[in-house]
Amino acid sequence: MRLSELSKRSGVSTATIKYYLREGLLPPGERITATQADYDEEHLRRLRLVRALVQVGRVPVATAREVLAAVEDESSDQLSRLGTAVGALPHGPTTTGDDAATERAGRTAEEVQRRLGWRIVPGNPAHRMLISSLATLIRLGYPCEVDHLLPYGRAAAGIAEHELALIGEFEAPTTQLEAAVALTVLYEPVLLALRRLAQAEEAGRRFGANRGAGADPAADAEGEG
């Protein structure tokens, strides 16, 4: 198909598709002539994935390129590629401080992982993300003790088990990796939305059970998005 058709079927403007092609997020189309190229279903799928990463996952374009490159890197085994791809996904501003809060956060993070029976990989982006997040909590004076974190960890473990089972159902290795990346990113807002809904539910239950439950006013106040 032509670029314009790719645009129509994906809902992404031709200018943006060109931009993605330029940035290497999409492989170039098959050149028909010097000034025309042909795109196939694979391009469409990839384009939708890119859109999901960039729009939903707020992944910077440069990062998305790295992630996709890792997914396609034929020179590594699948587990390495998965690690590289997911590790390249954004993980919040890693405010690397050497202060007391960071140090305490580091100890807490390790303890949590130990208690959950997880391996500890100090350089892991997610590990560092955890530490810097905990450090922020500590600096603000909010509790982040191991016992408080374990419920989160157990919830995460349950979710991850479920997700990996899902990913395992895909057959082709590259499709599996794509699915892993997509699900990692796309289920983040799902999880966060469910958490907020659960919070509203629980808040209504605890504080003012009679009314529309702490989300109603938000329904009136919403106007951004």
Next chain:
Amino acid sequence: MRLSELSKRSGVSTATIKYYLREGLLPPGERITATQADYDEEHLRRLRLVRALVQVGRVPVATAREVLAAVEDESSDQLSRLGTAVGALPHGPTTTGDDAATERAGRTAEEVQRRLGWRIVPGNPAHRMLISSLATLIRLGYPCEVDHLLPYGRAAAGIAEHELALIGEFEAPTTQLEAAVALTVLYEPVLLALRRLAQAEEAGRRFGANRGAGADPAADAEGEG
């Protein structure tokens, strides 16, 4: 204290503090003379909260102002304020489409909430965030059936219960609201980091249990903040 001291104790530059004052994220200091103002511990606390919202939670400055205004709005009851404040928090790009995917996502979302015994509030930002996230999954062809979502929902419910208990421990209503907002935002990266760690753990367990667990390559490949 003076602005410079506020800056020193918070680690935020005076220029940025001035910017926040201008934008209404911080109440003005108590005017000592025409060109000098005095700030107290309350300002410091608020400043740190703002930093957490903006830096960790990636809350736009304009949105942070609304959230904080809701927290301080004395004219509403606490539950309303909580709903308004949390509802104003960013919840991803709400791509309001009228297509088939959105419609199916809406039905799925309602079904999930019904199965979990939650109230359904159609206008709720979190509800709409859930729908648009699910719609994206559907458009990409990834599974998002009710049975797949329930584990997430149950995990969220457990977390929310735990969080509300934590919030309930704060005494002053405004402090409670501040804590609710702060914890909602600040525990998001914690939860996401734990999920990724759990994924790495589970991936290592399933795919290549012998090695350093699918996070090692990421440790080598990491180089971005």
Next chain:
DNA sequence: ATGATTAGATAGTGCCACTCTCCAACCAGA
């Protein structure tokens, strides 16, 4: 008195995801 500091206002910077504009090559119809 005098140099440093401060609050406040205005304009500028840097980043980043697009988006506009242009050009040469191509295709369809006459």
Next chain:
DNA sequence: TCTGGTTGGAGAGTGGCACTATCTAATCAT
């Protein structure tokens, strides 16, 4: 073969946003 619309490609431009640099007048310390 001409001609007018369309396509792919490349570089520059745009807009939004979180700061940040600069300036001015008032005030404080010495």
